[in-house]
Amino acid sequence: AQSVAQPEDQVNVAEGNPLTVKCTYSVSGNPYLFWYVQYPNRGLQFLLKYITGDNLVKGSYGFEAEFNKSQTSFHLKKPSALVSDSALYFCAVRPYRDDKIIFGKGTRLHILP
Amino acid sequence: EAQVTQNPRYLITVTGKKLTVTCSQNMNHEYMSWYRQDPGLGLRQIYYSMNVEVTDKGDVPEGYKVSRKEKRNFPLILESPSPNQTSLYFCASSPRLAGGINEQFFGPGTRLTVL
Numbered sequence: 001a002q003s004v005a006q007p008e009d010q011v012n013v014a015e016g017n018p019l020t021v022k023c024t025y026s027v028s029g030n031p032y033l034f035w036y037v038q039y040p041n042r043g044l045q046f047l048l049k050y051i052t053g054d055n056l057v058k059g060s061y062g063f064e065a066e067f068n069k070s071q072t073s074f075h076l077k078k079p080s081a082l083v084s085d086s087a088l089y090f091c092a093v094r095p096y097r098d099d100k101i102i103f104g105k106g107t108r109l110h111i112l113p
Numbered sequence: 114e115a116q117v118t119q120n121p122r123y124l125i126t127v128t129g130k131k132l133t134v135t136c137s138q139n140m141n142h143e144y145m146s147w148y149r150q151d152p153g154l155g156l157r158q159i160y161y162s163m164n165v166e167v168t169d170k171g172d173v174p175e176g177y178k179v180s181r182k183e184k185r186n187f188p189l190i191l192e193s194p195s196p197n198q199t200s201l202y203f204c205a206s207s208p209r210l211a212g213g214i215n216e217q218f219f220g221p222g223t224r225l226t227v228l
Binding site: 034044092094098101105 | 117146153157163171215216218221
């Protein structure tokens, strides 16, 4: 079955430190990969995507993500965390030639001042 | 302003009373979708639509209906709501580009409670 895993329910990082939010997937073919962020009482906002090309993609608010085909991972990263980055982050996958979207369960990111 | 709107934002109802949650987008997007968000389960796709009169089941379609009579609107219908449909619902839209579905734009959410 096709799936997306975010192995950490919560990640705590001190402000100014680098952060990583992990995502692995299990789908056939070459998927499209996305990261979204959800702030309290808000809808989801698109952060970045990987479709093809350079394995390191840059997105909004200083976030970037690294696509690793051999490890089927798409980890979200930021070199220096801000308190305002505290939110719920979702990884999503669109399987190859499919119109369904599969989301991970989400990772709550806490940036400690 | 480009946006996805949902109404109502909050709804408390009783078991068995039919309800409709509306969703509308003003970006001329082909693709629209409904999700439910539950603690510990993330977002799960209920139904999606590639274009007018084209709808498909997502991962959790049971107990829901949708229609796509116009490109901009994609209402979610609960014919006989049950307490296990208490959830936070999101509508989303996306342009359909050459390679397929791209990033989605989400509505603000509808918090539904079924008593």
